[in-house]
Amino acid sequence: MKAMSKLKLKRARRQKRPLLNLDWQPNFRWRSPALVACIPLALIIVAVWGVAAQAQNKPLTPEDVQGVLNTIWVLIAAILVIFMNAGFGMLETGFCRQKNAVNILSKNLIVFALATLAYWAIGFSFMFGTEGNAFIGLGGFFLSSENPETYGLDPFPEGLPIAVAFLFQAAFAGTAATIVSGAVAERIKFVDFLIFSLLLTGISYPITGHWVWGGGLLSNIGFLGEDVAFSDFAGSTVVHAVGGWAALMGAAFLGPRIGKYAADGTPQALPGHNMGFAMLGCLILWIGWFGFNPGSELAANEAVPYIAVTTNLAAAAGGVAATITAWLAIGKPDLSMIINGILAGLVSITAGCAGVSYWSAVIIGAIGGVVVVYSVLFFDRIKIDDPVGATSVHLVCGTWGTLAVGLFDKELGLLTGHGVTQLIAQIIGILTIGGFTVLLTSIFWLALKQTLGIRVSEEEELKGLDIGEHGMEAYSGFLKE
Amino acid sequence: MKAMSKLKLKRARRQKRPLLNLDWQPNFRWRSPALVACIPLALIIVAVWGVAAQAQNKPLTPEDVQGVLNTIWVLIAAILVIFMNAGFGMLETGFCRQKNAVNILSKNLIVFALATLAYWAIGFSFMFGTEGNAFIGLGGFFLSSENPETYGLDPFPEGLPIAVAFLFQAAFAGTAATIVSGAVAERIKFVDFLIFSLLLTGISYPITGHWVWGGGLLSNIGFLGEDVAFSDFAGSTVVHAVGGWAALMGAAFLGPRIGKYAADGTPQALPGHNMGFAMLGCLILWIGWFGFNPGSELAANEAVPYIAVTTNLAAAAGGVAATITAWLAIGKPDLSMIINGILAGLVSITAGCAGVSYWSAVIIGAIGGVVVVYSVLFFDRIKIDDPVGATSVHLVCGTWGTLAVGLFDKELGLLTGHGVTQLIAQIIGILTIGGFTVLLTSIFWLALKQTLGIRVSEEEELKGLDIGEHGMEAYSGFLKE
């Protein structure tokens, strides 16, 4: 036989790895005649373990297959999370003005490339490296270690292979960076965004991530009691609020876009130029979240679909709640509010998705959907100009979702009868991660402001960043042929 | 070791569930010395079952892993089906006029949120609840039961976990509702569409679904012979024709759009405003169908890729047949006909995808592709104004595909030499489901018409629903900057 199977075998040989992990070799001593009498039957039992057992004398175990299944599932989840870059790109481009479309598209495309490289070089090690301390991880930079323990992993098949653990976490780091893009849109210099993204995904995000998911500071808050830890299952705070704080600082240091506020300070609507892109982006993000939350289980098991359902219920509740809220508050079911409501529900459930009931998921998502409408109006009023509402969706709802664990978690929540300890732990985590991120990203933004300058010229801003920064238009010749 | 593995263990502990389902405890009595002599060898055999066996004394079985694999596959299929909301959204928006784009995007986005909540509250129980009767299922509303039997499921690992069964079915319910959106586009009031979607996904769709997939009326048509059942593997009728009937009734009660018919009754073309969106939508739907049809196997096995291939062949044949038909009938290879031809092929194969040969799949898809072209022209002529051709694609081809099972199924079909019984069963199913859906959705539409009114004002329709219903434009400032 040649062709596909032969090819596969050749590949396997070339790579010096077996097609399946069949390494067991029998290695025992004979004890007694009665024992030996059992051998024929034992051999039969072994024989029926399958083709491989007969052909290669190396049995494949259910644990091996489960390990591969964990690997494939987390890989698929990582792919879904990486797809979220398309979601953020479409959403943010659609919510901004045509004259800045190329700029936003460029930022949201290159940011995942930068995040990949920064996280590969240092970020993954700062976050999960086991040779560091409670503040920062160290070791195995550039994925240089083949020892799973370096990154806090058990050996395969019990633990995930290093490659898939890295890819999943790199996708998360990219998400934190892409959140910033929307809030600083339509006025930031392209080069500053690139540098900031490298700093965020290489240094700031991994350090606070280490505290929670890397076994650091917040993974054991001893003074609150034994085994108390800040709980953020899939990253309402670790990813979304961190991206949101960085976005808020960026928007604050940049100041509002020209024309956003009238002479008397009243906020003006600067509507987005492509609602089709925005809605498509929202649905891609919705889909991506089925990788983000259920994938954070880091294994394939029965909990995975449970998490998918809480995630979906919260998204639905957030969307419906925001629709109704906007209808009542603004008078119309505004599409951008429907979109932000769904995202608000998704961000809100992210911390608690694995530990709350279906009803709690609906309540958490619905509150997120209401909150996001008023939060958008609030930031407008205090003159933080965030063109796409990223701060409201990711920072405000991320924080709400993190608190919600302390309220609704079936095993830990105040409202489910488990006292206030977890809620206090959540507040501690929110404050320490928020404080550190505000401090560090402020240093980044200020350093960039002092050196390169972070804002484009007034002339360029008025004309649009597409011409100024990229020398091209998003819809060239669209109208003229 | 800390970090990822530790985190995973902590999560597992927190949720009070083991990482893997390893519950077996040895529990047997010793019988004889000869038996005891076998123990050392038996222990060795047990030992080589793998790491877990040694470390935890609880063997993981192949059945456990197969159960998880079933779960993960059906979850991924559900995600693909949910992604179809983006496909329908892009397709329908692209096929309609710019002035109504925000309205269509809003409908197609919020409809899955509404379907999720309605199906969670009552729909899933009406469809699969085992405490009802042959007409309607009951029990376990709001996913309140943790007993799989409540929803007709075997216990895990033999059956799917409740969560994933629900999510997959909720995605299907959402599909039925989103079909309606296109047919009633450009003239329906937003609030009516929301209410109708809740009624369709919460009540009408689950009841007829119960008859076929929930063990109800049509799952045993006794008078035709033992074991005869209406056969609709993935929902040509249960999902697509049901959505199509509801859409047809909506279009009929609404009446045609202003300008669709000239004074002499000749249909006028009201071309869609964004063919890029429409083509993208078609390809997203094509991808989504790889969840829709192969996922309907409800398990991971060798049949899954077979179904994927019949599905793909029918889509290809439908697209090519519609291209040729349009070229001959209209004189040009119209892109909207290519798109609808592919969708026609996909809808047509949905009922029979698991049971027909590859050649039959090509024939079924090709006939669907021819039929859809003439069907679009037909509905235009009888003054049913369906802006996107949803009735032709989903109702007409869904019905054709359901009949095709009675003709082409390898085990049941008339043309494969198995008599006319199954074809009669198919006709009975088509008529009963169609009749019931027409009746019930007519009541819904009429009730809405009498109370809220279902059509926007003439002024609003002319100006576009985006301003009237949502107070915004889809491409604000697109042309002016």
Add this chain to the structure above:
Amino acid sequence: MKAMSKLKLKRARRQKRPLLNLDWQPNFRWRSPALVACIPLALIIVAVWGVAAQAQNKPLTPEDVQGVLNTIWVLIAAILVIFMNAGFGMLETGFCRQKNAVNILSKNLIVFALATLAYWAIGFSFMFGTEGNAFIGLGGFFLSSENPETYGLDPFPEGLPIAVAFLFQAAFAGTAATIVSGAVAERIKFVDFLIFSLLLTGISYPITGHWVWGGGLLSNIGFLGEDVAFSDFAGSTVVHAVGGWAALMGAAFLGPRIGKYAADGTPQALPGHNMGFAMLGCLILWIGWFGFNPGSELAANEAVPYIAVTTNLAAAAGGVAATITAWLAIGKPDLSMIINGILAGLVSITAGCAGVSYWSAVIIGAIGGVVVVYSVLFFDRIKIDDPVGATSVHLVCGTWGTLAVGLFDKELGLLTGHGVTQLIAQIIGILTIGGFTVLLTSIFWLALKQTLGIRVSEEEELKGLDIGEHGMEAYSGFLKE
């Protein structure tokens, strides 16, 4: 119990296949009393093999589950590759002018339908059929064989089911054809593109593919030494360069678009009309490559995520390198160069993704990103008018990636200390596949040119192919309502 589980059983029965592959029947003779004494214990051991063992007396083996896992993973990879059609469609449409948008969308949509049918009829057999010779495969046309050996597959569970092997390979064939679409855009007659796609996917691509992946000519280059083979893991040459050569010949025979060159021969920019589509297309392709490369492992194992990481690193490095190169060479970070840089990185790593180190992946991708910028400028200068840069991305970087295996492969490369043999094999493969494809596709193009003519009239080209070929506009009424 009725409903879902019952339904599943009924389906299984109808299709005459078991839900799980449990075919083993005990079949041995009793030898001695001592042996018989072991039976009770043996039965206990068998019993704990799981639920199925108790209920059905047919044990499911880990190999069975692994086989299904391989199947499901390769199916998902195939779906991701099929999704690349949406990526190419959006990318190429966005990079072209509005007046030709419908034409490009139509080509990129129907091409996968045509590829599916041609590859089903003859392509798959020409490529993998084992009844042929070293030049061309034969046997099992129209997927008519149920014997896996016909297509070079081992029996399930050791090998993949025929259906999934076919679908994965059909998706690859479609990719080769869709590459051509971009290079010949804005001037080719629709009917010629359809016929050429059938010829490419049915004949040309499968023949050269047979040489490498079907056990043909290049899978054993004996005169270079024992076991030396041209190495192209996922198709830098087999898919991308083949598509690129076909595209180059098409662009050459068609000649440049009207207006592409000034009277003095200077190339003019004809900018694309929708950068949002182009960027979305790039990200969809990025995602799709996680099926393309890791799926080419044709099994689920630990190598899969490793390949995903090399793929991702190369994409990131290509994007960053192209951004910097364009910034330095053109003066601005051009979005189309960022996009083509990412794709260049992806194409470049495709041949070596399974066999190079992470650092090598970064270097290979970065070089691809630099090369693509200068290649685009080069083809412009030699008057090969390729509107989307397909030749530079797929042919030039595909060739670079194929050479890179001979330089960087951990087991074979010159730079990793394994001599020049593999590099020579790579050059031989590049030349023979390139030469054959140039020859055969030239014959195709010339035959079409002589019979139907391949280029639209000057009037039609100026007015746009949308009206001329399809009688419709892409953005009808976009501006007027």
